[in-house]
Amino acid sequence: MNSSARPATSEELDFLSVQKNSQFRETFLRLCQNKAAVAGMIFLVFLILLAVFADLLFDYQTTCVDLNIAERLQWPSAEHWFGTDQFGRDLLARVVHGSRVSLSIGFIAVAFGLVVGGILGAIAGFFGGAVDNVIMRLCDVFLAVPMMLMAIVIVAALGASMVNLVIALAISCVPTFARIVRSAVLSVRDMEYVEAARAIGVKTGRTIFRYILPNCMGPIIVQTTLRIAATISNTAALSFLGLGVKEPQPEWGALLSSGRDFIRDSGYLATIPGVCIMLTILALNLLGDGLRDALDPRLK
Amino acid sequence: MSEPLLRVEHLKKYFKSARGMVHAVDDVSFTLEAGKTLGVVGESGCGKSTLGRTIIRLQEPTSGSVFFDGKDVSKLNRQGLWEQRRQMQMIFQDPFSSLNPRMTISQAIEEPLALYKICPDRTSRQKRVAELMDTVGLARRLYNTYPHELDGGRRQRIGIARALALNPRFIVCDEPVSALDVSIQAQILNLMQDLQKEFHLTYMFITHDLSVVYHISDEIMVMYLGQVIEKAPAEKLFANPVHPYTQALLSAIPVPSLHDRRERVLMTGELTSPIDPPAECRFSNRCRFATDHCREAEPQLLEVEPGHFVSCFLCER
Amino acid sequence: GCGGGSSDTSDGGAAAEVDTSTLTVALTSEPDYLSTCDHDSLMGVQMNLLTYNGLMRIDMETLEPVCDLAESYTQDSDTEWTFTLKQGVKFHNGDDFTADDVVASIEYAQTFPASTTYTGAIASVEAVDPYTVKITTASPTPNLLYDLAYHYNFILPKSLIESGNDFSANPVGTGPYKLAEWNKGNTITFEAFDEYFDEARKASIPTLEFAIIPEGSTRTMSLESGEVDFVYSVASSDIERLQSTESISVTDVVSVENFFLYLNCVTTDFADENLRKAIAYGINREDIVAGALNGFGTPSYSCVSMGYAESTDENAYTYDPELAQQYLDAWGGDPSTVSLDIICSNDTKTAIATIIQAELAELGITVNIEETDDATYQAAMRTTDLTSAIVSWSPANAMTYVQRFHSDRRNQTPACLTDETMDAMVEEMNVTMDDAARSEMITDIIAYANEICPFVPIYQVNYYRAYNSALQNVVCSATGYVDFCTMSWS
Amino acid sequence: MARYIAKRILYMIPVLLGVTLLVFFIMHLAPGNVAGMILGENATPEQIAALEHEMGLDRPLLVQYFDYLVGLLHGDLGTSYTTGDSVTNEIMARFPYTVQLTLVAAVVSILLALPLGILAAVKQNTWVDNVSMVVSLIGVSMPIFWLAVMLILLFSLKLNLFPVYGADSWKSIVLPAISLGFMNMASIARTTRSSMVETIRQDYIRTAYAKGLSRKTIIMRHAFRNGMLPTITVIGLEIGQMLGGSVLTETVFAWPGVGRLMIQSVEGRDTPMVMGCIILMTICFSFVNLIVDLLYGAVDPRVRTMYR
């Protein structure tokens, strides 16, 4: 304090090189101790890689769109690992490309729901009062309708397409996220460090983004993973009802529901996408559970 | 007497609640000289924290005014308040919840420096942070650690360093040591006293630990249900408590010694609800000396002898 | 109860003994109405056939009109017809059937705008005596007998018409079955009408129950488990297995319902005949049938379904990529600028479009598939905004079919092709009362239609009805109906 | 308490209004010509216009909405576009089936889930825990309709135990209820487990042990009710899920409920019917939530006293 303002020597600032041991890293390490969660994570990473590099593995046009009626409905074999569908397309290729569609529907819809719902929830939670009331009553309206029904109505109104599906699913995510973020914000809002931030003159926006939201991430991250799972499964359900994505886009739910016609004689057609959906949801759930445990300070 | 650093006048802070108005701070007035420490004691829920927060306007007062250095803080606009915050800081009770778990120590201390553009560039900021860490006795190797890796004493030091970063003149200390073990508590108390001397700080020291408040304060203010019931220099108060509540409070301190034991004045009952209290002496239902008069009107805070203020009908008469 | 008491059949399959007093039929969707004039849906008509009769009926095998409530008829002039009615016919409510009922019913039907096509030609109906009716048409109407066999003109009891009966909830007619219970969304149960007038067509199975099972695989499985005796519409993916199941029979009827690619011939490139033909030749219908229909359909090359007496494949198209290329060249445009947006209103249509998409890609034409629901599709059909759609049509007779080529249909499908020669041919046919001459004219019209290619035929639907092998006399018409009256248990 | 219930029911009114508004306008976003669809392809534009006028479709949307609301207040949900019947009648014919299915599914899933969850929590980190959690994870991840078809194949065709479709005997409801309830059972079990695990760690459980109570008493008397609180909330949400999921189950099993009616009406663009279904489901869901709240109050005295 009493030292004069001479330039700092490198030695004096030596402490800067001490490595940060962030909580995220710690959480991650703790997560890694949970075998199930790691399995889920590996599977998801694998899937995401598949989705990203799908084009390198299978050419979309020739394997997923072009028909090959001569080879229709072939059981899995060395040539077609997952068999072929009723149009003679390789199911493996379609499943691989489908992972891209399904995952992006899940991720985009949830991301949208998270951003919009998160902002609404953060606003409601942070400011409280009338704003909170209006936002929450709106959420009540959306939540009063069972999510699936809401999605059906929206897709039905907008027409079945991937974009509309994403919109419908995203909209049905918004109120849930708004609520979760709101309650997370409420639980953090009255923490002393938020008050401390105000005391040292931190402005509202920064308070929300630097002090409140990062500390609400726990329940939000967990909910996000579970929500993605729910969205993928809802996509499949909407596809089943004929409100899913369009042919020839190989969305898993669509694969599963078109495969259901053949479930008796070509069971693999429905089973393989079904198992893919199941595994993905399972992996997301495992990861979500693992995250919940890893983020729980009591289990430290 | 010259203008005191802090003058609080008829400060009120009410909260709306489902069952009525919570009179958390109800018509509090006092003054505080620069460089002094005012201790505030009282039972849990009597409005100590609210008073502290309202003074530095972390909460908007319901009515009343706070003059800091002659300036009415309660009338400042946003920008003015923001400027004013450099002068008035706060140290919080819970060292475990008063630090953002996602910010390293250096980030936490650097935050006010950056916000108020106190240091022109990063390096000088880092240097200043390191200096502050030295000042409060934090080893520099902790520069990049996160609060959860540290014990309560160290965390409280971070809170102090953060408050000091802006070179304030007045600090509200809301129970800064009550979550700490005695040995650590003593370290922090010493530190705070040293800092007070070094930087000529003025403290408002909130606590419910009477031995601590006696040790650190020049003046002590006893609160009960949102009101000040007694205020006097520390020695005077401990030597001659006037208000029955103060008497009971002081006698309740467990003394860690086998010899000079006090006579216990046991109080019955507990703090009543601060929701829409009736116009009577708020302590009357627990008071040994309460008369009908006490239940009919509210006593005023009167100066019974120089510097010793009491709010009780017993001494009014 | 219903379900054919199958829950008690322990050792599975349709092989188990059946409850011969009941016939349980699995339907895909529920009819919206059991009344005659409120709908024009296949399921509704199928139900109407159970509870009502018209003066005429269409014979399910020949598709020709034959007398039903009429004993006989005479054509007095180009526009005047006299019908002698059967006597001793009773309605379900006990009323006797007389000429007054005929008059009341037809006049009742005429109050419904949707029935215009079938009642519009009738200028007047008079009861000459209790069992004689005289019908006068505004212009020569060779179609009258067909129209009278159409459900709009089914006969209802006059007393109930006048009392404002809800014929959907209480379908009282003269039909072989009467409604026992309509459990909305679940089952519709009919009971045989003992006093049915036509001994030959009197129902032999006392109870007829329709179960609404929307899921194809569930329908099939319920037939296999024996809960259902008759599946009205079999999911194509299950046909093969059912065919090979011993206790289950599958009838396969090539229907007159044909699916075609409707093209906007007014505002798009498809106004050019060559381009349309290029597409007509560029589509491999065998592939479509195999891929989209699991092989259960019949490729269609002529603009009017084969199966009518007048049908012809003159000038019909084939799958011929070279020819397609030639027509494309003849058109002269750049195929990559053509974008063919096909509106598909259900999964089958989407599957068809998917294959068309793949095949037209070889001609360099891009196909986009637009999946919509029915309402959007119908709305699009009424505009010239659409490029194309997959459409199906199944008129009861060829004459009705070819009338479609006349330009007066433009007010319903404004984007359809209009051709003066065609208009003249159709107008001439419309007033030709001589059956043989008219037939010939119809054949000519079909051949001409194939030449100008107003749309691209794709396939004719095969109706697959699967049922317990113990059922006899299963008659399924090419127009989609099943004759439940003649069925019996062996 | 009565006041609280009344307040809750009153509160449902604005929510329902919001729902009607929302659904009404979403449905009217949809393109397509309702009158044209009703009249079929042979109708002339004049006929369509006439019908539109008759149905009031040519008026401004807000006017239509208010008309609808007025009708709604009189218990009149309008007339179905496709069947011409009163929507109220149509829905009410199917409603008991949906209630039956959802109730049975809910009861079965709760009865299975609670013991499963509690057992897993009590035997935390043993094989019992692992097995029950694997089962419930599978349950959560299995698409409803896939499970449904599999169930039919196994129980109806192979084993011939239950009918494939319909809603006639008690046997009919078994498979639909399983397929509908399984997923929900799984998530209820998971919630129960985690809340029980949490409860077991609480101080008052330790206090109870220190009192010398047996493990069984502690689980049943102390942990159970506290552990139930989050579960009750989840059960409410899950019943909402089931109402939504019934669309699928009812379609697969040809169960004549509201869910199927709704999807049918969505396809047929039968706006009044869709609105009716949604409103009914929403009311049901709201009532479920009300019951959940009351139950919550019954279990948790803190909530109870708050509303006294």
Add this chain to the structure above:
Amino acid sequence: MNLNETPYALEIEDLSVEFRTRDRTVYAVNGLDLKIRKGETLGLVGETGAGKTTTGLAILNLIQSPPGVVTHGSISVNGSCVLRIAEPEAETPEEAPVPAENAGTVKLQKETPAEKEPEKPAKAIRRKDQKPQIAEAMTEKELQAMRGKTVSMIFQDPMTSLNPVLKVERQISEVIEKHEKLSRSEALDKARQMLELVGIPGERGKEYPHQFSGGMKQRVVIAMALACNPDLLIADEPTTALDVTIQAQVLDMMKKLREQNGTSMLMITHDLGIVAEVCDCVSVIYAGRVVEHGTLEDVFDHTLHPYTKGLFNSLPNMKDRKARLQPIPGLMPDPSRLPEGCAFADRCRYATDRCFHERPEVLHRTEEHTVACHLYTPENIQKGGVLDHE
């Protein structure tokens, strides 16, 4: 074993408890000895994390396991053994030096020369196994019979130690019902009497915990703990969560009740003031080990251990406001990485090399007053004056 012959309500010998989590092992209690005479109150004083609560829980055999493991030691209540665990490596613990690989978990050697060994010598069952051996333990049934009846415990936080969904009287009555074999209604009556006893109107027993204030809750907890007249009451910081005035009321009441019933008590606290007020003896615990033990007078007026001294010096001086506090520098060592020698060494002004390498043994000043510190030898301990008193 012969019950009730021993003069002690509680005897803990050489208790070691570890918490083994995945990434580290916390040595919470390391060779702790405690004895409470019947009818006496022992204060257990120490900093946060010193192992006070763990010790209390160990007496009831309620340490959460996993992660908690009692690795060594014996506990008996009224002479009946709750738990006795033998360390396999130590053949003859009386002589065996601390094994090197065991440095982290250093076990104190036994030195209780003044007291008689319990009838069953600890070495009776000793194996060369790797795992700690349970030599003797109460069955679950016996434990249940003991908990709440012979020994009861008041937990640190009254706010969370009551079940929020059960009526207060029910929570008290269940312990009575369990141990006194009374019917439900009789037990409820008795529960209401207990409430009256701690100064709460009996009819408020029908209420739920959240309707009570903190002080009242703590009283309920006390009523619950005293309901069956336990021989030993473990009070784990019973007043930390309360205001001073309420604390005074509660302590006062506890004192009265204890005197009435002749209950022995283990008073866990970190407040020396409370100790001075309530206790007969004090044990000062540091890093899981008793560093000084004695009567109040011994410890307050003849302070031996530098840590105890430090604690007193840290407290604000009520006589001299201006006197500067003399805090103990530094922090308690990380309980998962305890040093080899004296755990207090690095905070100790007097520490020598020896302190860092060798664990001090327990020395007696008087029969009662013991200390574990290298400053003392049998000679200088009697003289005193080793610590410079200001």
